Amino acid sequence: MAYALQQLVNGVTLGMIYGLIAVGYTMVYGIIGMINFAHGDVFMVGAYVAIIVLTALAGITSVPLGILVALLLSAALCGLYGFSIERVAYRPLRGSFRLAPLISAIGMSILLENYVQTSQGALERAIPAVIPGGITLMQQNGFVVQLSWMQMAIVVVTLVTLTIFTYIVTKTPLGRAMRAVEQDAKMAALLGIDTNRTISYTFIIGSALAAVAGVMFLLYYGVIDFYIGFNAGIKAFTAAVLGGIGSLPGAVLGGLLIGLIEAFWSGYATVAYKDVAVYSILAIVLMFMPTGLLGRHDVEKV
Amino acid sequence: MKHSIANFKDAAAVAFVALLLFGPFLGLELDDNNTGNLTLSTRPGLLAIAVGLTFVARLLALFWQDQFGKQERSTRFIKLSGQYGLFTAPLILAAAKVPFLAPAAKFMAALMTSGRFMAPLLLIVAVTMPFWPGLDESYVDLGVLIMTYVMLGWGLNIVVGLAGLLDLGYVAFYAVGAYTFALLSENYGFSFWECLPICGILAAAWGIFLGFPVLRLRGDYLAIVTLAFGEIIRLVITNWVAFTGGPNGIIGIPHPTLFGLKFSMLGGPGTFAGFFGITPDPSQRTDYLYYIILLLALLTNWVTLRLRRQPLGRAWEALREDEIACRSLGINLRNTKLTAFAIGAMFGGFAGCFFSTREGFIDPTSFTFIESATVLAIVVLGGAGSQLGVCFAAIVMIGVPALLQELAVYRMLIFGIALVTIMVVRPRGFISTRKPSVSLGKPKIIGADMVSEGRG
Numbered sequence: 222m223a224y225a226l227q228q229l230v231n232g233v234t235l236g237m238i239y240g241l242i243a244v245g246y247t248m249v250y251g252i253i254g255m256i257n258f259a260h261g262d263v264f265m266v267g268a269y270v271a272i273i274v275l276t277a278l279a280g281i282t283s284v285p286l287g288i289l290v291a292l293l294l295s296a297a298l299c300g301l302y303g304f305s306i307e308r309v310a311y312r313p314l315r316g317s318f319r320l321a322p323l324i325s326a327i328g329m330s331i332l333l334e335n336y337v338q339t340s341q342g343a344l345e346r347a348i349p350a351v352i353p354g355g356i357t358l359m360q361q362n363g364f365v366v367q368l369s370w371m372q373m374a375i376v377v378v379t380l381v382t383l384t385i386f387t388y389i390v391t392k393t394p395l396g397r398a399m400r401a402v403e404q405d406a407k408m409a410a411l412l413g414i415d416t417n418r419t420i421s422y423t424f425i426i427g428s429a430l431a432a433v434a435g436v437m438f439l440l441y442y443g444v445i446d447f448y449i450g451f452n453a454g455i456k457a458f459t460a461a462v463l464g465g466i467g468s469l470p471g472a473v474l475g476g477l478l479i480g481l482i483e484a485f486w487s488g489y490a491t492v493a494y495k496d497v498a499v500y501s502i503l504a505i506v507l508m509f510m511p512t513g514l515l516g517r518h519d520v521e522k523v
Numbered sequence: 524m525k526h527s528i529a530n531f532k533d534a535a536a537v538a539f540v541a542l543l544l545f546g547p548f549l550g551l552e553l554d555d556n557n558t559g560n561l562t563l564s565t566r567p568g569l570l571a572i573a574v575g576l577t578f579v580a581r582l583l584a585l586f587w588q589d590q591f592g593k594q595e596r597s598t599r600f601i602k603l604s605g606q607y608g609l610f611t612a613p614l615i616l617a618a619a620k621v622p623f624l625a626p627a628a629k630f631m632a633a634l635m636t637s638g639r640f641m642a643p644l645l646l647i648v649a650v651t652m653p654f655w656p657g658l659d660e661s662y663v664d665l666g667v668l669i670m671t672y673v674m675l676g677w678g679l680n681i682v683v684g685l686a687g688l689l690d691l692g693y694v695a696f697y698a699v700g701a702y703t704f705a706l707l708s709e710n711y712g713f714s715f716w717e718c719l720p721i722c723g724i725l726a727a728a729w730g731i732f733l734g735f736p737v738l739r740l741r742g743d744y745l746a747i748v749t750l751a752f753g754e755i756i757r758l759v760i761t762n763w764v765a766f767t768g769g770p771n772g773i774i775g776i777p778h779p780t781l782f783g784l785k786f787s788m789l790g791g792p793g794t795f796a797g798f799f800g801i802t803p804d805p806s807q808r809t810d811y812l813y814y815i816i817l818l819l820a821l822l823t824n825w826v827t828l829r830l831r832r833q834p835l836g837r838a839w840e841a842l843r844e845d846e847i848a849c850r851s852l853g854i855n856l857r858n859t860k861l862t863a864f865a866i867g868a869m870f871g872g873f874a875g876c877f878f879s880t881r882e883g884f885i886d887p888t889s890f891t892f893i894e895s896a897t898v899l900a901i902v903v904l905g906g907a908g909s910q911l912g913v914c915f916a917a918i919v920m921i922g923v924p925a926l927l928q929e930l931a932v933y934r935m936l937i938f939g940i941a942l943v944t945i946m947v948v949r950p951r952g953f954i955s956t957r958k959p960s961v962s963l964g965k966p967k968i969i970g971a972d973m974v975s976e977g978r979g
Contacts, residue, residue, distance in 0.1 A: 256743055273547050276561045285940045301543055317950035320689070322904045323746075327896045328942025335936035340548040343932075346561065451892075455750070462747045493762040500751035504736055507748055507757045 222360035227483070228488040230358075234372045234441065236480025237379040241434035243464070243472035244386065245427030251403045251467040252423050253315065254430030258326035259306055259391045261454015262333035263299050267435025268445045269337055270295040272346055275439075282315065284351055288440065295436050296429040303428025304421055306312070312417070331452070338447040345446045348439070375437045382433050383473065390469065399423055403467075456483075457495075461502050465516025474514060530585040538578035545573045562728025583768060593595060642911055649817055653810040660806045665925050667813050667881065671874055672921045674820040676901040676913035678870030681827055683899065684908035685836065686863035689746045692753025693898055695733070696726040696868040697759060698890035700875025705773040705885055706766075715779035715880045719873060726872020727865040734864035738857055741846075753895055761887040772886025776879050778808060779815060812881050823870045824910055830866070839863055897921075904945055906952025915953045919945075 242264050249257040271291040278287045314322045326495045355369030390396040398419045401409040410416045438453065439445050460479045464471025479499055488496040508516065550570035555561050626715070649670075653663050675697065682690045700722040707713040707721065733752045737745050760767045778786060784795045788807035795807060829834035838859045841849045850856055879885045901920055905912025920941070924934050 248745070257747065270547050272561070273551055273553060273563065276553060276563050277551075279561075298547065302541065305540065305544060310947065314945045314950050318907075319742075320903045321946050321950040322909060323689075324900050325943050325946040327900065328946065330939070331893075331896075331935055332939030332943060334938055335932075337548060339932050339936055341553055344555075346553055346555065348561065351730075359656075367586045381600070397558065441636055455754070455892075458747060459751065462744060466743060491762075494758065497758050498756050500755050504748050507740055508736045508742055511744060513744075 223359050223364045223366050224488065225365075225485075226359060227366045229486045230366070230368055230372060232481035232484030233477065234375050234480070236324040236477035237375055237517065238434045238437050238441070238476075239453070239457050239460045239479050240476025241379055241382065241430050241437070241458040242453060243476045244383070244469060245431045246458050246461040247464070247466055247472040248399075248423050250461070251469075252399065252406075252420055253311070253322075255259060255311065255319075255322040256326065256458065257311075257427075258323065258454070259310075259329035259333055260427065260431055260462045261452075261457065262330050262337075262450035263302055263306070264431040264435045264438070264453055265331060265337065265445070265447060265450030266302055267295045267299045267428075267432030268439040268449065269341060269346075269435075269447075270298050270432070270444060271436040271439050272348060275348060275351070288436075292433060292436050299428040299432030299435070300425040303424040303431075305427075307421060307424040312420075330454075334447050334450065341447070343447065345444050347444045350443060351440050366514040371441055375441060378433065378437060382430060386426065386430060387469075395419070395422055424446060456499065459499060462513055463506055464502050465513030467517065468513070468515040471513060471515035479495075525584075526589060528587070530582060533585060534578050534581040537581040538574050541577040542570070542574045545552070545570055549573050559831065570580055632843030645911070645914055653806075653813055660809055663806070663809050663813050665922060667816055668925065669917050669921050670813070670816040670820050671878060671881075672898065672901060672917040673914055674816065674823050674874045674877075675871060675898045676905065676917055676971075677823040677827060677910060678867050678874065679819065679871070679898050679902050680905075680908065680910065680913055681830075681839075682863050682867035683902050685831065685843065686860065688838040688860060689742065689749070690864075690867070691746045691750035691892070691899065692733075692756075692890070692893055693749075693867070693871055694890050694895040695753040695756040696729060696871030697875040697878065697894070698756055698887075699726045699729050699868075701879040701885050701889070702760060702767060702773075702875075703872070704876040705776050705879045708777055709773055709775070714777065715876070716859060719876050722872045722874075722876035723869040726875065727869040729872075730864040730866075730868025733860050734861045748897070750892065753890075753892060757887055758892050760890070768886075770887060772884060773879075774884045776883050776885065778883065779811070779880050781811060812877075816877055819873050823873075826866070826870075827910065835859070835862060900942055904942075904949075904952050906954035909952065909954040912952055912954035 242260065245263075246257060249255065249260070253360075271294075274291040274294050275287055278290060281287075282290070306329055311322050311477050314325055350371075352370045352374060355367050355372070357365055358368050359366040361445045390399060398409070398414045399422070401412070401414055402416050402419045406416050409419075434453075438449065456478045456479055457476065460475035461472045462475070463478060464475030465475070482499050482502055483495045490498070510516075550566055550905045552566055553561055553565050554564060649666075652658070652666055675693070678696075679690065679693045682688050682693070703719040703725050704713075704715065708715075713721075733749075737748050740748060761770055763769065764771075780786070781795055784798050786795050796802060796804070802979050827836075831840070838849070838854050841852070842859050842863075843852060844854065846856070849859075878889070882889075897920065901913055901916040903918065904918035904922075905914070920938070923941075924938055927934055927937065930937065
């Protein structure tokens with residue numbers, strides 16, 4: 222029981238990070254129908270910006286302020302990265318044949334990974350635990366269930382970020398424009414919505430969310446390298462598809478599920494095969510629900 | 524004049540964005556000095572160079588656009604890749620050569636589309652290559668590598684280019700082939716030629732096995748599940764240490780023999796050199812491997828070209844163009860999809876078998892997602908569905924980086940830049956025209972945008 226509770230805590234924390242990245246995938250997919258393979262690497266760039274900011278601020282400011290600055294700067298800069306990536310690699314290919322943006326995105330992913338590797342070195346970079354300690358939830362047969370402050374911070378920051386994000390999407394003119402473009406880009410353009418600008422904003426917001434996830438990842442694990450984006454990106458993409466790609470609540474749900482599957486599989490079966498478990502469950506779910514858990518069923522028209 | 528001021532402002536804005544983008548990564552450097560404590564040092568020079576280059580590149584691009592803006596096609600490259608500063612280096616190169624770019628591209632396009640002349644020429648080059656005087660052995664070795672990717676590309680072309688099923692986990696079948704041969708030879712002493720068909724059959728079986736669950740999936744759902752299968756196979760290979768040797772891989776995989784004659788440096792009876800009475804030379808084995816993969820690749824090509832004219836291949840192409848129409852016409856979608864997966868996988872298995880015999884050593888790092896992505900990139904860059912395009916793309920994407928070995932760490936960076944740039948310049952791939960596989964009367968060549976490759 223205690224062990225299961227600990228896995229639940231770990232799984233939810235991990236799931237929150239995946240969920241944040243998955244939202245970016247699903248948004249981009251919803252609005253322009255492409256898999257943004259470079260999204261995982263934007264997450265990695267976010268983590269790197271944060272480690273640079275935290276290193277620069279170490280000893281100058283208090284820890285919470287440092288984290289806040291890292292979060293804001295990282296989100297802003299990653300937003301700019303997302304914007305530039307879209308302008309350079311995806312916009313010229315919009316409306317072109319379907320595989321072209323995919324290959325361009327894979328190229329962008331390779332480019333970003335190697336850009337960070339060559340500029341910041343291939344070694345792992347580590348920071349000491351920024352928020353140590355935590356509270357003990359439960360004690361059973363000598364097994365202590367820990368809920369660290371860091372995990373709580375991750376859940377809180379994620380929820381706050383997702384709340385802001387949901388507000389933007391559902392309540393603001395920008396959100397309305399985004400939903401309109403998602404439904405029918407041509408019609409939205411005819412009604413006076415600047416689709417290019419809306420798509421740019423989508424990339425900026427998605428990348429900022431990935432950056433927040435990157436900062437959380439850095440603070441949680443304390444160690445990053447230029448390759449973290451690949452694995453996290455694939456998992457988050459899996460989460461987005463599991464939840465039903467194009468569906469925002471689905472992305473968060475998928476992220477949580479993936480996090481929980483990973484945590485419980487690591488806890489009760491083998492750590493080595495946790496990714497195999499994740500991918501197998503994805504395949505099984507899609508076999509029976511071909512558009513994911515919360516995905517829309519597209520009506521096929523001829 | 525007014526125009527140039529606007530250009531100047533535009534370039535300055537782009538340079539400012541570049542400054543922000545590059546700032547933390549090129550301007551600052553993390554270092555832990557092996558003490559565990561991170562420190563930051565500044566690199567203003569590098570940052571200034573990067574930002575300056577971006578500025579100049581953007582200015583040149585805008586200038587070019589003003590001068591030759593009317594010629595839409597030729598300026599496309601400059602206009603698009605000049606938009607932001609991430610591609611400064613290739614842009615400078617391109618800007619320097621711009622006057623020659625457009626006619627050269629036109630010439631290349633004309634040359635490439637006329638497969639009638641290009642294909643036999645390439646074939647002659649490929650067949651005679653090991654005999655060119657003065658050619659270093661390492662180039663033949665590079666030829667073997669390129670040919671392996673050509674074969675993989677042709678194999679994947681069946682799935683992606685013909686049947687229009689997006690497969691991101693093609694490397695799984697390559698791994699199945701490679702490990703089948705490695706394990707059979709290690710445990711039961713099978714030789715390459717005995718294993719080759721077994722590898723193909725097993726890979727095809729895996730193709731069908733993995734194809735079944737994804738029959739109902741479309742587009743990106745299909746892509747992620749195939750990617751997941753690729754990862755599952757790699758993870759199982761990595762973690763099942765007792766069976767596959769895990770991360771240590773399998774060593775001592777035998778090299779192929781020519782009718783039982785070994786290619787050994789020692790010479791003597793039973794070896795190739797000893798039988799023919801010539802001095803043993805390492806190049807003999809390289810040449811032999813070269814011809815094996817050439818034959819295998821040509822087999823792939825021949826089978827594909829033949830199948831395209833037959834009901835099965837036409838069903839694939841119909842499936843690619845419109846799944847619903849295809850179903851309405853009574854084509855059995857399940858069989859059509861599964862045969863595409865199986866035949867594509869079979870050639871992947873052959874290539875994997877060849878890979879392990881060539882290397883003599885395999886481990887899971889050879890079968891990562893990046894391999895799948897590379898093969899898919901070759902197919903798409905070549906112009907999905909085009910056999911000749913795959914050759915060009917493989918030469919460009921595999922041959923060129925291999926020649927840039929000295930650049931070491933920058934190699935993959937350049938690979939990434941090249942992928943994006945080529946895609947932006949030629950979204951339809953190198954060969955962007957199509958000839959119908961079957962037609963009434965003389966086939967008419969059409970633009971690739973008339974057909975819809977890769978629709979899941």
